[in-house]
Amino acid sequence: MSARPMRWFWFSSPHTFFPLAGSIARICALAAAVLCVAGLYVGLFVAPTDAQQGEAYRIIFIHVPAAWMSMFLYVVMAFWAAMGLAFNTRLSGMMASALAPTGALFTFIALWTGSLWGKPTWGTWWVWDARLTSELILLFLYFGFMALKAAIEEPRRADRASGVLALVGVVNVPIIYYSVKWWNTLHQGASVSFTKAPSMAATMLVGMLLMALAFWMYSIAVALTRVRCMIREEER
Amino acid sequence: MARALDAARSLVRRDLLLALRRKSDVGTALLFFVIVASLFPLGVGAEPNLLHAIGPGVIWVAALLSSMLSLSRLFADDHADGTLEQMLLGAAPLGVVVAAKAAAHWLVSGLPLVLIAPLLAIQYDLSASLIAVLTLSLLLGTPVLSMIGAIGAALTLGLRGGGVLLALLVLPLYVPVLVMGAGSVDMAAAGLGAQSQLLLLAAMLIVSLAFAPWAIAAALRISIE
Numbered sequence: 001m002s003a004r005p006m007r008w009f010w011f012s013s014p015h016t017f018f019p020l021a022g023s024i025a026r027i028c029a030l031a032a033a034v035l036c037v038a039g040l041y042v043g044l045f046v047a048p049t050d051a052q053q054g055e056a057y058r059i060i061f062i063h064v065p066a067a068w069m070s071m072f073l074y075v076v077m078a079f080w081a082a083m084g085l086a087f088n089t090r091l092s093g094m095m096a097s098a099l100a101p102t103g104a105l106f107t108f109i110a111l112w113t114g115s116l117w118g119k120p121t122w123g124t125w126w127v128w129d130a131r132l133t134s135e136l137i138l139l140f141l142y143f144g145f146m147a148l149k150a151a152i153e154e155p156r157r158a159d160r161a162s163g164v165l166a167l168v169g170v171v172n173v174p175i176i177y178y179s180v181k182w183w184n185t186l187h188q189g190a191s192v193s194f195t196k197a198p199s200m201a202a203t204m205l206v207g208m209l210l211m212a213l214a215f216w217m218y219s220i221a222v223a224l225t226r227v228r229c230m231i232r233e234e235e236r
Numbered sequence: 237m238a239r240a241l242d243a244a245r246s247l248v249r250r251d252l253l254l255a256l257r258r259k260s261d262v263g264t265a266l267l268f269f270v271i272v273a274s275l276f277p278l279g280v281g282a283e284p285n286l287l288h289a290i291g292p293g294v295i296w297v298a299a300l301l302s303s304m305l306s307l308s309r310l311f312a313d314d315h316a317d318g319t320l321e322q323m324l325l326g327a328a329p330l331g332v333v334v335a336a337k338a339a340a341h342w343l344v345s346g347l348p349l350v351l352i353a354p355l356l357a358i359q360y361d362l363s364a365s366l367i368a369v370l371t372l373s374l375l376l377g378t379p380v381l382s383m384i385g386a387i388g389a390a391l392t393l394g395l396r397g398g399g400v401l402l403a404l405l406v407l408p409l410y411v412p413v414l415v416m417g418a419g420s421v422d423m424a425a426a427g428l429g430a431q432s433q434l435l436l437l438a439a440m441l442i443v444s445l446a447f448a449p450w451a452i453a454a455a456l457r458i459s460i461e
Contacts, residue, residue: 151392171447
């Protein structure tokens, strides 16, 4: 034994994690609110009007960060699922299942705002573009994870079974993306051009990054609060 | 090693024998495949060009749905009579056991689809070379469906409403196989050659054969404990 034992698993016990999660959630919720106000201000008032798309482009300040988070959260969820399966820690499964609804929410927001943007810009609510299609399938994967979790009554088995599903899913996500991309180039004509405006104004980028950070903080706050609820429910 | 192969061989033989004793199960899934594929012309119209265009996709989607039908029974019967627990306790590695179960599932529910698909392709008036590509793509793709499906079957073992849940879990994961399978026929029809898509299907088959048994075994251990 080393003189100073590493306490890697100190916070993996629900008891010690509960107060920590509370204070982190509070800080992150505050940060999310501040960043969101700042990001929306930059996005809606400071950033210039786009030469080609007019004012309609401003939905990207919600759309792009939501799409980033939707994919990132799936990977984080799979990470916690792997931790749960490897170390058999109760908290990891809770983290994974706490992230799933937020991830599904962001996936849905990305799809929804995407079609809001598509109607004035492309003239259609939906195209079978590779990114749209794989985002839709990602939403199905989130739903599958949550449905499996909800269908199993015993919490340990629910955590581990949905963990295996999350890992299978995360291996499949890139395969799905590339297959859909290929399918898209095979099937779709050049009716819609996806080349964006050549370069982005600096203020647009700042607005988008602020919103991405805000969504990030929001995800942490909401997921940790959900974990706290789960711990409460279990200790009852 | 030889012992494990022996176990796999006798397990496949046993599952085939069981399927042979209950022929109606196999027949139902096959009939479902034929009926679904025959309903589409009634729905979208019998215009030959349209049928040429949708034929491969329809046959592939029907194959996905049909191979999924029998998935929920893959482990359920063995679980009900306790055989599955004996398999988990047995000396043969669980990965080999579940791979053999999935292989038997393919022989019973996938291979018949492959064999009857040319007949359906004739209904859609596909040319002989396209029928060959379609059959080959199904031959490479349906085992992947059995392997991925077995993961879902193991995860949902013994759950209420397992069948619908299984569809929700497994169908999104089937997307790459569907895209490559139906895409190979489209490529051949466009005169581009189906080789790249078929090679990718073969790659998916190899990857799923290598990795799916682990996931199936892990899922089974979780479901039964």
